Amino acid sequence: MLTVKTPEEVLALIETVFVPLTDRVENVELSAAIGRVLADDVIAAEYVPDFDRSTVDGYAVRAEDTFGCTDAIPAVLELRGEVLMGQGAKMELQQGCCCAVPTGGAIPQGADSVVMVEYIEDYGDGLIAVSKAAAPGQNMIFKGDDVFPGKTILKKGRVLRVQDIGALAAIGRVQVPVVRKLTVGILSTGDELVPPDEKPGPGQIRDVNGPMLSAMLSAFGADVRFYGIVQDDEVLLARTVKAALAECDAVLLSGGSSVGVKDAACRIIESLGELLLHGIAIKPGKPTILGKVGVKPLVGLPGHPVAAYFITKLFVLPLLDRLSGCKTENYTVTARLAESVSANHGRAQYQCVKLERTDGQLIAHPVRGKSGLIAALAGTDGFFCIARDCEGLPQGAEIQVTISGK
Amino acid sequence: MLTVKTPEEVLALIETVFVPLTDRVENVELSAAIGRVLADDVIAAEYVPDFDRSTVDGYAVRAEDTFGCTDAIPAVLELRGEVLMGQGAKMELQQGCCCAVPTGGAIPQGADSVVMVEYIEDYGDGLIAVSKAAAPGQNMIFKGDDVFPGKTILKKGRVLRVQDIGALAAIGRVQVPVVRKLTVGILSTGDELVPPDEKPGPGQIRDVNGPMLSAMLSAFGADVRFYGIVQDDEVLLARTVKAALAECDAVLLSGGSSVGVKDAACRIIESLGELLLHGIAIKPGKPTILGKVGVKPLVGLPGHPVAAYFITKLFVLPLLDRLSGCKTENYTVTARLAESVSANHGRAQYQCVKLERTDGQLIAHPVRGKSGLIAALAGTDGFFCIARDCEGLPQGAEIQVTISGK
Numbered sequence: 177m178l179t180v181k182t183p184e185e186v187l188a189l190i191e192t193v194f195v196p197l198t199d200r201v202e203n204v205e206l207s208a209a210i211g212r213v214l215a216d217d218v219i220a221a222e223y224v225p226d227f228d229r230s231t232v233d234g235y236a237v238r239a240e241d242t243f244g245c246t247d248a249i250p251a252v253l254e255l256r257g258e259v260l261m262g263q264g265a266k267m268e269l270q271q272g273c274c275c276a277v278p279t280g281g282a283i284p285q286g287a288d289s290v291v292m293v294e295y296i297e298d299y300g301d302g303l304i305a306v307s308k309a310a311a312p313g314q315n316m317i318f319k320g321d322d323v324f325p326g327k328t329i330l331k332k333g334r335v336l337r338v339q340d341i342g343a344l345a346a347i348g349r350v351q352v353p354v355v356r357k358l359t360v361g362i363l364s365t366g367d368e369l370v371p372p373d374e375k376p377g378p379g380q381i382r383d384v385n386g387p388m389l390s391a392m393l394s395a396f397g398a399d400v401r402f403y404g405i406v407q408d409d410e411v412l413l414a415r416t417v418k419a420a421l422a423e424c425d426a427v428l429l430s431g432g433s434s435v436g437v438k439d440a441a442c443r444i445i446e447s448l449g450e451l452l453l454h455g456i457a458i459k460p461g462k463p464t465i466l467g468k469v470g471v472k473p474l475v476g477l478p479g480h481p482v483a484a485y486f487i488t489k490l491f492v493l494p495l496l497d498r499l500s501g502c503k504t505e506n507y508t509v510t511a512r513l514a515e516s517v518s519a520n521h522g523r524a525q526y527q528c529v530k531l532e533r534t535d536g537q538l539i540a541h542p543v544r545g546k547s548g549l550i551a552a553l554a555g556t557d558g559f560f561c562i563a564r565d566c567e568g569l570p571q572g573a574e575i576q577v578t579i580s581g582k
Numbered sequence: 583m584l585t586v587k588t589p590e591e592v593l594a595l596i597e598t599v600f601v602p603l604t605d606r607v608e609n610v611e612l613s614a615a616i617g618r619v620l621a622d623d624v625i626a627a628e629y630v631p632d633f634d635r636s637t638v639d640g641y642a643v644r645a646e647d648t649f650g651c652t653d654a655i656p657a658v659l660e661l662r663g664e665v666l667m668g669q670g671a672k673m674e675l676q677q678g679c680c681c682a683v684p685t686g687g688a689i690p691q692g693a694d695s696v697v698m699v700e701y702i703e704d705y706g707d708g709l710i711a712v713s714k715a716a717a718p719g720q721n722m723i724f725k726g727d728d729v730f731p732g733k734t735i736l737k738k739g740r741v742l743r744v745q746d747i748g749a750l751a752a753i754g755r756v757q758v759p760v761v762r763k764l765t766v767g768i769l770s771t772g773d774e775l776v777p778p779d780e781k782p783g784p785g786q787i788r789d790v791n792g793p794m795l796s797a798m799l800s801a802f803g804a805d806v807r808f809y810g811i812v813q814d815d816e817v818l819l820a821r822t823v824k825a826a827l828a829e830c831d832a833v834l835l836s837g838g839s840s841v842g843v844k845d846a847a848c849r850i851i852e853s854l855g856e857l858l859l860h861g862i863a864i865k866p867g868k869p870t871i872l873g874k875v876g877v878k879p880l881v882g883l884p885g886h887p888v889a890a891y892f893i894t895k896l897f898v899l900p901l902l903d904r905l906s907g908c909k910t911e912n913y914t915v916t917a918r919l920a921e922s923v924s925a926n927h928g929r930a931q932y933q934c935v936k937l938e939r940t941d942g943q944l945i946a947h948p949v950r951g952k953s954g955l956i957a958a959l960a961g962t963d964g965f966f967c968i969a970r971d972c973e974g975l976p977q978g979a980e981i982q983v984t985i986s987g988k
Contacts, residue, residue, distance in 0.1 A: 206778065210797045224956075225787050261814065262774035264784025280774055280885070282785040322955040329960050337986055338801060339934070342794035342887050343960030345778040346787075368668035368686055372612065372751040378670025379688040381631050381752075388748035391616045395744060408667065479686070481748050505937070505963070507944075507985050509913045528745070531911070538913075549728040550630070554735050554749030557911075579913050580743055581987070 180455035180462065182564070183524055186491055193452060193468060196501035197425060200356040206344055209336050211397050212354035213502045218330040220347050224323035227264070228283040232315045235274040235296055235304060236265075236287035239312040250297070250305035259284065274304055283316055290315035323347055333502045355500045360393050361420035362386060363403045365413065365431040366479060371405065384481040384550050385430035389488055395581075396493055410440040417444050421469055425499060428492065431479035441465060441476040449474070457564060459523045461487040473499075481550045486526045486559070489580075508576035509558075511538035518568035525564075528556040529577060540577055556580065586861035586868070588970070589930055592897055599858060599874060602907035603831060606762040612750055615742050617803050618760035619908045624736040626753050630729035633670070634689040638721045641680040641702055641710060642671075642693035645718040656703070656711035665690065680710055689722055696721035729753055739908045761906045766799050767826035768792060769809045771819065771837040772885060777811065790887040790956050791836035798894055801987075804902060816846040823850050827875055831905060834898065837885035847871055847882040855880070863970060865929045867893040879905075887956045892932045892965070895986075914982035915964075917944035924974040931970075934962040935983060946983055962986065 181189065201215040230236065237253060245251035258276040259265045269275055269286035277283060277290060292315060295308040323329065329343050330336075336344075336352070344352060364386040372382045383405055390400045401424060406416050413429075420427045429441055445451045445467030453466035460483035465476035473495055477484045497504050511531060519525040529540040540560065545552025558579040562569060569575065587595065607621040636642065643659060651657035664682040665671045675681055675692035683689060683696060698721060701714040729735065735749050736742075742750075742758070750758060770792040778788045789811055796806045807830060812822050819835075826833045835847055851857045851873030859872035866889035871882035879901055883890045903910050917937060925931040935946040946966065951958025964985040968975060975981065 206793055207796060207800075210801050226782060227785060259785070261772070262785050280772070280787075317955070322951070322957045327957070329957065331961070334961065338794060338798040339891060339956075339959035339962055339986065341797040342790045342891065342956045345790045345793040346887075346956045348778055348781070348788055350779045366667065366686070372754055373756045375754070376632060379633060379665070380668050381686075382754055384748045384751045387612055387751040388744060390613060391747040392744040394613075395616050481752075485745060485748065505939070507915045507937075509915055531913075533911070545728070549723070550745075550748045550752045551728045551733070551735065553745035555737070555740065556745055580745065 180457050181453060182457050183490065186453060186456050186466075187494060189452060189466075190491070190495050190498055194473060194495060194498050195471065197358075197471065197499050201353050202356045203351045204354055206341060206350045206352055209344070209352040209354060210338065210341055212336050212352070212357075213500045214330055214332055214334045214336060215353040215355045217328055217332050218344065218347075218349060220323045220327045220329055221325055222323070222347065223320040223325065224346050225317060225321070226319060228319050229317045230277040230279060230281050230283055230290045230315060231317055232290055232292045233279050234277060234290045234292045234315060235306070236269060236277045236283045236290050237274045237306065237310055238269060238271060238287060239289040239310040239314070241272055241274075242291065242306045242309045245306055245309050247307045250307045251309075253304050253306060255298070255302055255304050274306070288312045335502055335504065355502075358398045358425045358496055358499055359401060359423065360398045360496070361401045361403055361424035361427040362389050362393070363413075363416055363420060363427070363429050364405045365408060365429060366405070367408050369405045369431075385477070385479065385484045388481060389428060389430060389477075389484065392485075392488055393496075396496065398496060408440075410443070413440050414444045414447075417441075417474065418448070421448070421472055421474065424472070426473045426496065427475070428488070429474065429476045430484055431477070438463065438465065438476060441474075445469065445474055456487070456491070457523045458486065458490070459520055459525045461526075462523065464491070482528075482545070482553055485553060490526075506578055508560075508578050509538060511540040511575055511577045513569055513571055513573045513575055514539050514541045516568060516571045517542050517562065519562040519566055521565070521567055523564050525562040526559050527562065528553055528559045530555065531557040531577065538577070540575060586863050587859060588863050589896065592859060592862050592872075593900060595858060595872075596897070596901050596904055600879060600901060600904050601877065603764075603877065603905050607759050608762050609757045610760055612747060612756045612758055615750070615758040615760060616744065616747055618742050618758070618763075619906045620736055620738055620740045620742055621759040621761045623734055623738050624750065624753075624755060626729045626733045626735055627731055628729070628753065629726040629731065630752050631723060631725060631727070634725050635723045636683040636685060636687050636689055636696045636721060637723055638696055638698045639685050640683060640696045640698045640721060641712070642675060642683045642689045642696050643680045643712065643716055644675060644677060644693060645695040645716045645720070647678055647680075648697065648712050648715045651712055651715050653713045656713045657715075659710050659712060661704070661708055661710050680712070694718045741908055741910065761908075764804045764831045764902055764905055765807060765829065766804045766902070767807045767809055767830035767833040768795050768799070769819075769822055769826060769833070769835050770811045771814060771835060772811070773814050775811045775837075791883070791885065791890045794887060795834060795836060795883075795890065795894055798891075799902075802899055802902065814846075816849070819846050820850045820853075823847075823880065824854070827854070827878055827880065830878070832879045832902065833881070834894070835880065835882045836890055837883070844869065844871065844882060847880075851875065851880055862893070862897070863929045864892065864896070865926055865931045867932075868929065870897070888934075888951070888959055891959060896932075912984055914966075914984050915944060917946040917981055917983045919975055919977055919979045919981055920945050920947045922974060922977045923948050923968060925968040925972055927970070927973055929970050931968040932965050933968065934959055934965045936961065937963040937983065944983070946981055
């Protein structure tokens with residue numbers, strides 16, 4: 177029998193039952209790689225930089241030629257020309273000699289350090305006085321200091337960020353192997369729903385979950401297909417779900433937890449695959465169903481927008497991460513509750529907040545509302561959880577807020 | 583004279599000198615509104631819901647008809663039909679009567695509460711027994727509970743998130759007034775640079791900042807124009823900067839802090855507008871210049887990728903926020919340092935970290951590297967700051983990490 181599961185059990189179930197989809201590698205241009213999941217380790221095949229480089233404007237020297245020099249008794253070296261930016265150092269530096277190099281310029285063979293221009297006097301007759309001894313390796317980056325052949329730059333499963341794009345550019349990876357985007361189908365169900373651009377008639381409301389879930393999944397990085405508003409008719413529903421499952425990697429049925437649709441959705445899942453879950457012990461969002469058809473998940477989300485929001489954030493996105501072979505960490509920021517919040521014993525309770533910074537401290541203002549009330553979400557900055565064994569939190573309590581990002 | 587400024591002074595300067603660009607409103611489809619900056623307050627013009635709604639499957643009643651009833655002595659009510667989903671409640675409920683309503687269904691006039699189906703017995707002869715007294719308002723949402731005419735749903739300057747998209751759908755705002763995207767021009771300068779798809783010759787390296795900054799600004803939400811790699815030639819540079827300023831709302835000159843280009847960039851700024859800043863007291867990233875040409879910023883970024891990364895994150899993105907009329911909060915997560923970090927007295931020092939969760943606690947591993955080393959950024963999760971009056975932090979110190987997001 178399927179019982180209501182805790183959030184932890186649901187996440188563990190997802191990891192156990194679903195596996196990363198295979199054969200989903202595609203190469204994208206570096207400029208399109210941000211936010212994508214890396215499909216292979218990136219291992220460097222060359223040196224960066226490919227030559228010893230100066231980190232200052234100065235003079236390349238053999239450090240030992242400067243040992244013991246001071247303001248009063250400078251080391252006098254023969255100037256053997258200048259390295260130009262973007263060109264190789266064509267000479268080999270002999271003992272007693274130096275060579276001008278710009279920041280980022282190549283350091284000639286034989287040299288092992290750079291003296292900053294501040295510690296140099298150019299006598300103008302081909303001789304240069306150095307007033308500060310150089311330590312070997314000073315003011316330079318060695319060939320391969322940044323990257324060398326065989327070095328692992330980025331690991332498979334990494335969601336590529338700005339800083340990774342820089343590293344890929346540095347080693348010339350202008351084509352990046354990434355996991356193909358997941359295609360997620362969304363169906364809104366409910367005889368009371370009209371599209372957002374229509375005026376609701378008596379007893380009708382606009383479909384909120386269709387646009388909201390589409391936005392969430394697009395921002396997450398999925399390709400979204402919206403199958404429209406489907407009436408509470410089992411035959412029609414089964415047909416649309418089957419079509420969506422054929423075209424998508426995962427399907428969300430919003431409103432599939434209302435009595436009629438829920439029963440229908442359960443029957444559809446059981447006729448096509450396996451029903452895995454029938455209820456999650458969280459508030460809002462308890463009436464959630466999860467099934468598996470082949471390797472594809474089919475999720476029945478609560479129709480209440482706030483519940484649908486939390487279930488998607490907390491369980492559907494991790495499920496999609498699992499299918500893509502990556503894992504997104506849930507980082508939280510510490511804040512203090514502006515007012516007390518009561519909770520139902522027995523279910524983890526999620527609550528949206530607005531954050532405000534007062535004297536350097538983050539204050540979280542809970543935004544109240546029954547779970548059908550979308551205005552309780554609008555304008556919020558994040559959310560926190562009251563554990564299921566907790567009956568509420570007092571004003572001033574320290575909480576961990578998940579910032580809702582886009 | 584322009585002196586080196588602290589990060590706080592630079593951010594204050596940005597707020598003082600630059601103003602939100604005007605006449606930049608455009609209407610976008612709701613499906614394209616996520617991540618955009620709202621250009622006007624959104625004020626509701628109607629009720630959501632537009633009727634009293636049940637939150638459970640049950641029977642709409644007049645609460646007073648059920649007062650005092652129990653399992654042993656139920657209240658017996660006359661069943662006056664059923665409200666169908668998505669249809670208005672056509673009747674008016676008389677005293678002593680009830681009416682079946684589904685979750686989300688309309689509640690007829692005269693009724694003031696809903697009894698859950700669990701507390702009902704249907705005698706089958708047109709009479710219904712209620713075994714639990716209803717409180718007025720129980721199990722229902724009233725017309726306008728979510729939204730009512732005149733209610734401010736979202737404020738101007740809000741960066742629209744998933745939860746806001748839901749609220750906009752609920753009130754039928756399928757066209758959203760947003761601030762037009764900023765167009766940002768990027769020039770990479772340096773005679774040593776080759777494009778990432780070319781193999782560097784002697785003394786050459788690939789351009790890292792062009793692709794990295796383009797990715798950062800695109801992810802931020804700007805339209806990016808890359809003007810390519812420009813040689814260190816003042817005439818050529820001035821011509822390209824002028825062209826970029828004509829076409830863009832802001833221009834970034836990467837590598838503009840190397841000696842030759844920096845001087846040239848300063849002269850170009852001074853010939854076209856006003857030089858505002860010549861150095862920021864942070865490490866890495868000190869050699870940064872900022873100017874203003876008309877209302878447009880021109881930024882000379884350090885050529886070192888790690889320095890360019892931090893300057894763009896810490897100052898350019900807030901500057902672009904300012905031009906768009908919004909403000910992004912910098913939330914941080916608390917972590918413990920895995921090893922000690924030393925710092926230079928006198929400059930705020932920024933350090934990238936990889937985060938790891940051990941026994942529920944976040945551990946931050948500093949990723950070392952000279953500021954030219956892009957590998958010190960790759961694969962990191964965020965960064966933290968060592969204050970300028972601090973000489974370093976010991977292992978185990980609690981730090982505030984900014985998660986680098988995309």
